Amino acid sequence: MTVATLFAAPTPAAAPPGNHLDELRSRLLGRLVTADDADYDEARRLLYLTVDRRPLAIVRAAFVEDVVAAVGHARGHALPLAVRSGGHSLASFGVVDDALVVDLSGMKRIAIDPAARIARVQPGATSGDLAGPANAHGLALTTGDTHSVGMGGLTTGGGIGFMVRKYGLAIDNLLAAQVVTAAGEIVTASEEEHADLFWAIRGGGGNVGIVTKFVYRLAPVGQILGGELILPASREVLRGYLDYSVSAPDDLTTIANLMHAPPAPHVPAERVGEVVLSILVCWTGSIEEGERALAPLRALAEPVADAVTPIPYPEIYRFTAHQALPHAASIRMTFADELRDAALDAALAAMERSSSPFSLIQFRGLGGAMARVSADATAFAHRDRRYFVAIIGIWLDAAEDAAAHQAWTEALWRVICPERRGVYVNFLEDEGPDRVRDAYPPATYNRLAAIKWRYDPENLFRFNQNVPPQG
Ligand SMILES: Cc1cc2nc3c(=O)[nH]c(=O)nc-3n(C[C@H](O)[C@H](O)[C@H](O)COP(=O)(O)OP(=O)(O)OC[C@H]3O[C@@H](n4cnc5c(N)ncnc54)[C@H](O)[C@@H]3O)c2cc1C
Structure with missing residues (x-):
């Protein structure tokens, strides 16, 4: 190609x-x-x-x-x-x-070939930029949970999105890319050409070159059963969610946030501010089957709000639009396989004393298509991890005391740490080389370092979660 x-x-x-x-x-x-x-x-x-x-x-x-x-x-x-x-x-x-x-934010051209179900996308385009034009053809790419995230950074890190259990990571749908190397060459990376580079840009997080164009395979998804289901927060509800999120049919991907119920048209005014489990739902199968698949979640507790209905896929971004607004954040993330009751209790307790009403703790059930790709197929190797857990301290005024918010994140992080099973490179702050190694198991790290040596021996591309070149 x-x-x-x-x-x-x-x-x-x-x-x-x-x-x-x-x-x-x-x-x-x-x-x-x-x-x-x-x-x-x-x-x-x-x-x-x-x-x-x-x-x-x-x-x-x-x-x-x-x-x-x-x-x-x-x-x-x-x-x-x-x-x-x-x-x-x-x-x-x-x-x-x-x-x-x-x-690259101005390079955001998108060309869709509906017959071939392919999108050619420049890196400055965002998830939201792509979702609309693709939907016009009844198609979609699984990207992230927020419309404003750039395809450049999202894809080169992996891309864990609203359809990850059905269609894998964004990189699992990448057919080819145009890459500018550190030598200033423009090359095509695919399974056929520069296959080593193609492996490395799928999860290597910008270490090996600058991607100037992506070619994605799109999924035949126009309408979904989607939206937000808000449940009261308790250990039982959280445990029920975690168990079901990884055992439900692959057509169901969910992202759950322990958070304070926001003022929104579908949230009863008297429940605003209560600590709740907000479950963002994306079901890609038939609506009838989706209603059946959602029943176990709805049965976990009397919902605070239920705004899950048939919607065009891009509408799901309406529920996360606030995440795209400028803010400040303190974040620690890990993948996990088991989550002890002590960790869940600590998360619930942390929400009761959060330093900001906007902070949240995010849980995502993984598995499905993401886990069916072999761990050495791409530079994203944490394929069989069951859960994504992120402590996300958020505040909206830059003048606020950042240390207080960071302390909130760190306190819970210390309790969550024993659950650590690697980290998603795109959810790292600037946390140092050991955490970069958490993102890449040793074999992946070494292979990435060797490819880096081939394409960027002087580490020109080093302002990233850096894997130094190793000859
Ligand atoms: C609110 C929010 C929600 C998020 N939700 C999700 C989610 O649901 N799923 C998910 O997977 N991630 C998510 N992320 C993480 C996101 O994928 C990363 O932060 C990603 O790096 C952002 O990409 P960007 O292009 O917007 O960022 P930028 O800051 O522009 O880029 C980040 C880094 O990526 C590299 N990079 C960027 N563009 C290129 C390129 N064209 N070629 C090579 N390297 C490049 C560079 O090293 C750059 O420093 C979220 C982040 C935020 C802030």
């Missing part, structure tokens, strides 16, 4: 003499934004309100040629190079002080 000819660029202008940034600017089809520009502050802004970094310059890439120019320029001038697509890195790696930033 060729991806190189899509979205072709015009010829760049010749470079006039000048300082090195002027020279780079003249080679770009997109823009170079520096501190002198009116939109510098907007261009360096990320999702998190507490992050305030000042890069040397930002290449607002318009075509793959701009990415090649930026990579060559960073290498030629020994500049640190950061890469961003949707700007949702939990570690905020997309913008780095004094670095040259390759900003």
Whole structure:
């Protein structure tokens, strides 16, 4: 499959003499934004309100040629190079002080071939950008739980989405990608071409190159039985959810948040603020079977609210729209296989004394299609983990005392730690090399380091969950 000819660029202008940034600017089809520009502050802004970094310059890439120019320029001038697509890195790696930033957020073209059920997507497109056009053809890709997450970062880390049990990770639906290497070459990575690179970009998290185009296989999903089921929070309800979430038919993927019930049209006013288990539901089979499959969840307790109905797939993002708003966060995540009662009790107790009303503890039942891919098929290796658990401290005012919120996250993390069975690379903050090793079992880590050596021996791509090259 060729991806190189899509979205072709015009010829760049010749470079006039000048300082090195002027020279780079003249080679770009997109823009170079520096501190002198009116939109510098907007261009360096990320999702998190507490992050305030000042890069040397930002290449607002318009075509793959701009990415090649930026990579060559960073290498030629020994500049640190950061890469961003949707700007949702939990570690905020997309913008780095004094670095040259390759900003792919403007490269968001999407082309859908409905007959072949294929989408060609640039990395700056978000889950939400793709969901609508795909739905117009009765198709969908399993991506993340929030519409604003960029396909660049989401896919290169793996992509655990609303249909993970039925259709696997986003990378399990990746057919090919166009990649700019550290040498500035544009290559196609697929099972047939640069297969080592293709293995590494599927979970390697940006270590081995910059993806400038993804080719995905889409699933025949137009309508789902989906929405939010809110149950009162108790250990029994949580245990019932956890057991059922991994034993239900694969058509059912759920994401459950222990949280304070939000003010929403479907939540009774007198229950707002109560600690509840909000279960986001995505059933991809027939509606009739879905109603039957949901019965055990609905029977766990008298629901606080039940807003699960037949909806077009993109509508599911309505229930998580608030997650896309700028905020501050303190996050610790782990995969788990068993969750002791003590861990569940600690989570419930933590919610009762959370430092912020917006904080939550997220549980996802995994398995299904994700687990049927072999652990060495991609750089995402935690295939047979049963649960995803994330402690997510959230606050909305950057002036608040971050330490208090971080202490809340850390206190629960200490109790959850014995459950640790690896971490999802895309849910790491900047937590140091040991945690990066948690993301990659030893064989995966070593293979990734060897591929990194082949494609990026000088570790140009190092502002990520870094796996240093190893020859
Ligand atoms: C609110 C929220 C909800 C989330 N929900 C989910 C979810 O449901 N499922 C899930 O799987 N993840 C989820 N995530 C995690 C998300 O997948 C990662 O944060 C991801 O890295 C974000 O991608 P981005 O392009 O928006 O981020 P960016 O900050 O732009 O990029 C993150 C990093 O990815 C690498 N990268 C980005 N683009 C490219 C590229 N084109 N080529 C190579 N490397 C690249 C770079 O190292 C970059 O620093 C969520 C994150 C947030 C903040």
